Amino acid sequence: MISDTGNSRILIIKEDGSILRQIGGKKLGFKDGSLDDAEFNNPQGLVFQNKDILFVADTENHAIRKINLKNDSVETVAGTGAQGHDRQGGKIGKQQPISSPWDLCIYKTPDMDLTFHPDGNPPVRDVLIIAMAGTHQIWALFLEDTVWWKCKKHPAGTCICIAAFAQPSGLALCAKKKEVYVADSESSSVRRLSLVDGKVTPVVGATGNPNNLFAFGDKDGALFDAKLQHSLGLVATRDEKFVFVADTYNHKLKKIDIVQNSVTTLTMPPLCVPSANPPGLCISSDNKRLYLVDTNNHLIKVAHLGGSCNITKITKVTLKKLQDTRQVDKSKYQVLSKKPVNVNNDGGKLIITFNIEFDAGLGLTEDAPQTWLIDLPDPAWSSVPKNGNDVKNFEVVISVPPKKDAKENFVDAVFNLVTCTSETCLPKSFIVRIPICYTDKGATSLNNKSNISLGPSSVKS
Missing domain, CATH: 2.60.40.10 (Immunoglobulins)
Structure with missing residues (x-):
């Protein structure tokens, strides 16, 4: 899936660039309905729940949209269509106003209410994690009735704030570690949020003072010695050893060793044109191809990965119209x-x-x-x-x-x-x-x- 933000549409493509389906894009707006009739307004982050269900951060509509490929439908699951200023949340579905959602990931967590699961095998619940750039927070949308932190029960559809940042943009889930990595663009840093207890810790960039929004730069290194400038997109490798970061204002792609809390700039092959403002990243299931949104060049590039996840070559995806x-x-x-x-x-x-x-x-x-x-x-x-x-x-x-x-x-x-x-x-x-x-x-x-x-x-x- 590609979130074609400027055209307010979602594209479903094959690996060779052939377009299978366009969702939205006929008109900028806020409309649920069939895949052909639905309208979006500058959508950004996407995440699959399964092969049929996709969630979209519909940024300028201040809403979370659910695409059902099996039922050929789009529906709003959070947000009113107007920018909200609520910093706590707690309402359900379309009753909860939200503000400029930017990226999404889905965390699968065991239900914590052991009262109803005496055998010790509670069901796994899906929680949609949202980078809410407009209110500078991370929110959670509970897709099922879920008992989570501090054994608090959240009915299906409830949307709440769970952490505060400077301006969270990209998200990268490390499910094995039960953590989500956050591209905190205004602080020019990457931070991690524990999905066990909500604790936030530094990874790379910024300083020890989270209120300092001027500690930006372009420097490889570890923790606060490293410097980024307006980091946006993130994606974790399948083994969860590395996180790639789109360092947008430096026009660079960088790699974070999440054990060492260190970042290095990835060297592009000599024949490749450097990416201009790369905000979005996605990795293939075999961990061999990194898809890079090259916004200013209106391209999707593919970085082919070799040993230690270094780049061996870069190609581009050419969109092809199917009959x-x-x-x-x-x-x-x-x-x-x-x-x-x-x-x-x-x-x-x-x-x-x-x-x-x-x-x-x-x-x-x-x-x-x-x-x-x-x-x-x-x-x-x-x-x-x-x-x-x-x-x-x-x-x-x-x-x-x-x-x-x-x-x-x-x-x-x-x-x-x-x-x-x-x-x-x-x-x-x-x-x-x-x-x-x-x-x-x-x-x-x-x-x-x-x-x-x-x-x-x-x-x-």
């Missing part, structure tokens, strides 16, 4: 070609306004379905919104990726309208095609207006 059986058959549509738009070779943002005008007594048929959708060259492109039914005058924002080949690219707006005169109804199906040309001197931010004139017997642009 979609629901794809539009464009042979049935009239195509209206517009003037080409020149975009910079580095890509950019294209804002397109579509305006439909009606002639000779033609208008939209009342209560009939009126739809449009934006069809793009490949998954590296995105449109917000992606479709809609307000067809007379609307605006879309197209994210154009950097040039990667010489082929022609088109942005197609596909319209399916039902129109009528005073005498008859006339369906209108047409495509407004805008060619995109890459040039060295093209702009990175453009506005384009597309006017369409509809008459009873014609469609003109």
Whole structure:
């Protein structure tokens, strides 16, 4: 899974980059429902509970969302959709306001109520651990009725604060050690939180004074002698010997020995371009590939790991669009070609306004379905919104990726309208095609207006 934050969508991909499914992304918003209809707002951290259930830190919606791949559904399990200021919690589900959740992990803990488990084999409960960046805390969302610290009972759906930090961002669970490592970005450090008793201890970075937010830098070493700058992403190796940290403002990937509490900078192979602002990390099940979100370059990179988890080479994941059986058959549509738009070779943002005008007594048929959708060259492109039914005058924002080949690219707006005169109804199906040309001197931010004139017997642009 990839949390494509800028496009407010979740992508399910295969290891070769083939996209299996897009969840959300048609429109920025806060909406539960099917995987196609759901809306997100700058989602960040993701975690699987099992092969069918995925939780999402929907950051700008201030909510935790649950994706059920088996039931084809998205639902909100915590948060109201508005930023909360509660620093204690205790409410259940959508009644509990939260603030800018950033990352997630799931801790499996034995239920501590031995009264009901005299055989000494209590059931294991799932607890969702949340880096709540907005209130500078770590919270827990109990996915089942759970008796936890100090034998306190928490009903399913309860969301509470369990620890305070400077600004927790990334989380890395070490289940065997019953610890979660926290990228505390504002203190430029990594700290550990015991999931047995809530004790917080230093790992690397910062100083002995947790209130000092200016002890940042770029230095390998142990404990407080080491220096980071705005650490964000974390991931632990499968044997829980090392934790990788995305040291974002230093534009570096570093490795923490969690036994020695020491950090070293990982050397990139000579042919690799250093990552620019790497915030997110994920490791493969065989411990041989580290997936790195390279935000400023809009890439997913793969660091191939050798002995002692050092990098041997770096490749990148190229997103590939799978054949979609629901794809539009464009042979049935009239195509209206517009003037080409020149975009910079580095890509950019294209804002397109579509305006439909009606002639000779033609208008939209009342209560009939009126739809449009934006069809793009490949998954590296995105449109917000992606479709809609307000067809007379609307605006879309197209994210154009950097040039990667010489082929022609088109942005197609596909319209399916039902129109009528005073005498008859006339369906209108047409495509407004805008060619995109890459040039060295093209702009990175453009506005384009597309006017369409509809008459009873014609469609003109």
